[in-house]
Amino acid sequence: MMLTGKARLAGVLGWPVSHSQSPRLHGFWLEQYGIDGAYLPLPVEPAYFADAVRSLVRLGFRGANVTVPHKEAAFRLCQEDGNSLTERARAVGSVNTLIFEADGRILGDTTDGFGFVENLRAGVPGWDAAAGPALILGAGGAARSVIAALQDAGCPEVILTNRGRERAEALAADLNGGRTTSLRVVDWDQRHAACDGIALLVNTTSLGMTGQPPLDLDLSALPDRALVTDIVYAPLETDLLAEARRRGNPVVDGLGMLLHQARPGFAAWFGVVPEVTEALRAHIISGRK
Structure with missing residues (x-):
């Protein structure tokens, strides 16, 4: 769909990031729900991670996922003055989801555990x-x-x-x-x-x-x-x-864990709580072949 000047933006930070399934996953939901938005792969070297995140905030991004090798750096960034961590991120000591607040503050969350539990609940009602x-x-x-x-x-x-x-x-x-x-x-x-x-x-x-x-x-x-x-x-x-x-x-x-862990971030960035469906699973599996 055509993006406008009001498009909501998010992405995934990694080094490398080409292996990530997140753009394919979030792209499926953006199209399914007809959202004016984009989710981008963002390759960032470790030395530039904190500066890159701050630049995304200034560029109007809503947030980002964090993958290897940046999760611990993301945790440290969210410990800085003005930023914050969810209770589960603090307990685990890692961050995989960044949410950029309207005032420029950064909230760090970890959704892997959520994805794990939700996957089991969906797989075995x-x-x-x-x-x-x-x-x-x-x-x-x-x-x-x-x-x-x-x-x-x-x-x-x-x-x-x-x-x-x-x-x-x-x-x-x-x-x-x-x-x-x-x-x-x-x-x-x-x-x-x-x-x-x-x-x-x-x-x-x-x-x-x-x-x-x-x-x-x-x-x-x-x-x-x-x-x-x-x-x-x-x-x-x-x-x-x-x-x-x-x-x-x-x-x-384990595929469902990947799919379910993406739901909280998508909801925070794009304003819709997405569903994990068989069509989504098929879409991700087809992209791995």
Whole structure:
């Protein structure tokens, strides 16, 4: 559609940024809802990140997404005087969504955890985080967002395991304070046994992703009703999901997390709360081929 002088503008900051699916995703919604706006890929070198964001504010942008390697820099920028962070961004220590206020202030948010939970709720209607313990594989930034979201959603216990225990211990120490959810760490070689009695299994590692080593996980102890999800979406159905499906477990792929995490930003920038539909999924999948 034709843009006017009143077009609402947003984009995604990254270095590089050509791999990002966000322009395709937001572009679909802009066309679907007939919005006078644009969402642009914005390649920015790390040294110029803060200056680039301030320039976007001056240019009248409504906000931006932030991807690798800028999330920590975005968090620091939002700690500066006059700027602010949402509670969930402060808890996670990372920002992936910037909202530019009318007075020039910058609000930093993180929506990965929101996208994770919404993806499970959409994929398995009636899913409840309070149903039982969750086992999280990995202790990176994605695991941090997932665990914080599960804590907020009422998960009674989170079991965390990582190939390097020290990193898992550090993450658990960061997220244990002031929470009712029990959070404990087990050694990586105990991951198979840790499947016993859980209600949710989440792989946040790159293991099983296209071009990465496979994930070695014995699901023998996994309860039949346990939900299995993988935040990887290349391939769309990982070996973990395929094996869980063969066992009869409910499974949810990682693409929906990408789609749902984009909703809060789109709503803030363009004034419409968008829906995640099968047509949107098909559109994103077709663009990855």
